[in-house]
Amino acid sequence: MNSGLSNKVVIITGASGGIGSAIARKFAAEGAKVVLHYRNNRAQAEALRKELKDVESLVIRADLTKEADVKRLFSAATKKFGRVDNLIANAGSWETRDIPLHEMSLKQWRQTMDGVLTSAFLTTREFLRIVARQKRGNAVLIASTAGVFGEAGHADYASAKSAMAFGMTRTLKNEISRIAPHTADYCGGRFNCVCPGWTVVPRTAPKLTDAKAVRKVTSTMALPQIARPDDIANAVVFLSSDTLARHITGQTLVVAGGMEGRLLWQPDEINPDIV
Template sequence: MDTDLRGKGVLVTGGAGGIGSAVVRAFAEEGAKVAVHYHRSEDKARALAAELGGAAVRADLTSEADVDAMVPAAVKELGRLDVLVANAGVWPPPDEGVWQMSLERWRRTLAENLDSVFLSCRAFLRHVEKTGTGNIIIIASTAGLFGEAGHSDYAAAKGALASGFLKSLKNEITRIAPLGRVNTVCPGWTAVDRHKDKLENPAFINRVTRTMPLRKVGRPEDVARVVVTLASDRISGHVTGEVVTVAGGMEGRVLNEV
């Protein structure tokens, strides 16, 4: 099916990461022009952008000035900007209960996962206000739907992206872009590099898929195809304010005992 994304300008935050790079490639396959955002992964971002004929743009997404400069830079490089994929996020590895968690960690995690999306969306919407058109896809997590013990900070940030922030933004965008849309994708366990060691352990796979009827870990490409589908006005033009979970049917209860 033709997605009608050829020639469109797309900005993917965290575009050099596991899911991000798959999203960048999926848009490029549709003929879109893609700006690969990075903060520290400059070599990966520039190599990916060069390979696909896109552009690399740098920003610390917790810096207001950096983010406000990022969107104009993407527009300059691509010639236009139609879609924002707010994909960048940080999962803090230490498992800490709320009674153990410092206020510094809590604030840092919310800044990296919630403030960053607010700033990215705000900068993009200021561009949309001028063009009258645009779509946003926010990458959240199943942690925001079911919670994640030991990572309440991360779950709280992702939960906001899958509820109140999303529902408000899908109403606001139509004030400046009558056909503008905002949707959220919530991946579950996905085979990215940071999980490589864990995903080589069959016992770990069995444990994390106990709540899933499809007993397999997702791939970045699984998420990327959903993002492209939601970005396409031709395919998803009447879909907005929705949360699409890409997690093998994950539920908040055990479906498989072994």
């Protein structure tokens, strides 16, 4: 099926990561021109650019918590390609250790909010300014099941991702439709969100070698398996296509095997005599 994404200019933040690189490959397979953002892993970003040799691409470093860096990212993209059609706001950083809220420092809270939510705000704001000039554009935020079901030990991350998945997505689908209105031959600007669950990427691979951990994270899934990056990338490309998803906007799609929540207790932790 033709996605209509050939020659579209797509900015993918966090493109050097496992999910980001899978998204970039899927867009390249559709013939899109890809802007590959990275913050620290330049080698991986450059290797990805070489891999995607059949499409035009651009690799740009930026700290997405800094306004000047975000402006430079979008300026470089428009200078090379003349426009930006799609934004995939995938980048985000957080504390990987489990730290309950009552033990969390204000510094950690602020760093996570900046790394996840402020970076999404700055990149989305810059993109929407371009959309207002073009009268066309489409964005997909990458949030997390943590923002839907919560994540004990990660209240900072869950809160930031929830803001993306619901408050931002449902507000900005209304705002983008006004600055990129539908016409007789255009569906109108659209804004959606994808929430991945546990996914096999380098960051999570060590934890997913633990059989007990795998059982815990898959125990509430109808399809009890860990997602692959392509599972997320396929959903992102679908939602980014004005041909395939022309009447879908403001939606938060959970890609997590039918997950219904989090397993909070192991059987041996519950005393049946007092329940």
